[in-house]
Amino acid sequence: MADDKTPPAANNPYTQAYVVVSGDTLSKIAQKYYGDPALYTKIFQANRDVLSDPNKISPGQKLRIP
Amino acid sequence: MKKQSAWLLASLAALVLVGCAGQKEPAEKAFASAQAALATIHDAAQKYAPDQLQAVETQLAGVKDSLAKGDYKGALDAAPALTTAISSLKDTADAKQKDAEAAAAAAKDAWGPLSTDVPNMVAAIQSRVEVLSKSHHLPKGVSKDGLASAKSGLDSMKAAWSDASNSAAAGDFTSAVGKAQAMKAQAADIMKSLGMSSG
Numbered sequence: 555m556a557d558d559k560t561p562p563a564a565n566n567p568y569t570q571a572y573v574v575v576s577g578d579t580l581s582k583i584a585q586k587y588y589g590d591p592a593l594y595t596k597i598f599q600a601n602r603d604v605l606s607d608p609n610k611i612s613p614g615q616k617l618r619i620p
Numbered sequence: 621m622k623k624q625s626a627w628l629l630a631s632l633a634a635l636v637l638v639g640c641a642g643q644k645e646p647a648e649k650a651f652a653s654a655q656a657a658l659a660t661i662h663d664a665a666q667k668y669a670p671d672q673l674q675a676v677e678t679q680l681a682g683v684k685d686s687l688a689k690g691d692y693k694g695a696l697d698a699a700p701a702l703t704t705a706i707s708s709l710k711d712t713a714d715a716k717q718k719d720a721e722a723a724a725a726a727a728k729d730a731w732g733p734l735s736t737d738v739p740n741m742v743a744a745i746q747s748r749v750e751v752l753s754k755s756h757h758l759p760k761g762v763s764k765d766g767l768a769s770a771k772s773g774l775d776s777m778k779a780a781w782s783d784a785s786n787s788a789a790a791g792d793f794t795s796a797v798g799k800a801q802a803m804k805a806q807a808a809d810i811m812k813s814l815g816m817s818s819g
């Protein structure tokens with residue numbers, strides 16, 4: 555089983571997913587799921603395969619929410 | 621007259637003795653045959669039909685007792701019912717063994733998906749708990765108590781998973797599946813409390 559530092563596996567079907575809509579930012583998404591916009595870095599790190607810049611997300615993108 | 625009566629009595633006694641001696645061997649053979657038949661199914665009967673086995677063993681003991689007392693007729697009279705009882709016991713044990721084996725095979729099939737699902741659920745919960753533990757404010761719908769409960773739930777699930785895995789490794793898939801299904805339900809509750817839904 556996962557240890558404390560293990561990020562969710564890319565193909566873990568139980569990792570929460572979120573589809574970006576217009577006006578979203580990673581900070582807003584972090585606020586929604588974590589209550590803290592500063593934790594946007596967690597979402598960015600979990601989606602490095604689809605995000606190269608945390609400030610650049612697009613509507614329709616499916617992001618993993620660890 | 622007295623000599624004739626004495627001769628008649630002696631003849632009758634001899635006839636009875638011969639009759640009894642004639643039944644002894646068949647009675648002993650019938651008992652030995654029943655005992656041997658029971659021995660071949662004893663282990664399966666003990667596992668799958670212990671109460672019925674006990675009843676048959678009581679019947680067998682009764683026949684043995686008759687033989688010991690020289691009641692060969694009694695033993696022979698009891699033999700057919702004993703044979704039927706042993707046959708019925710074999711049928712019961714066989715049927716229950718077949719059911720148990722089918723259930724075990726079904727459990728083994730069920731284990732496959734669970735052995736992937738449960739660890740994935742736990743990993744997802746662990747990740748979320750780790751992030752929320754760093755949050756200055758919890759998201760709407762998630763309380764401090766809920767987060768604390770999720771943490772302790774994670775610990776108990778890790779222990780339970782070890783237990784379930786050990787059962788599976790030992791071939792007891794029925795037990796493993798039961799434990800894993802309970803864990804899956806617990807994990808689903810925790811995910812709900814943390815505002816998680818799967819992708």
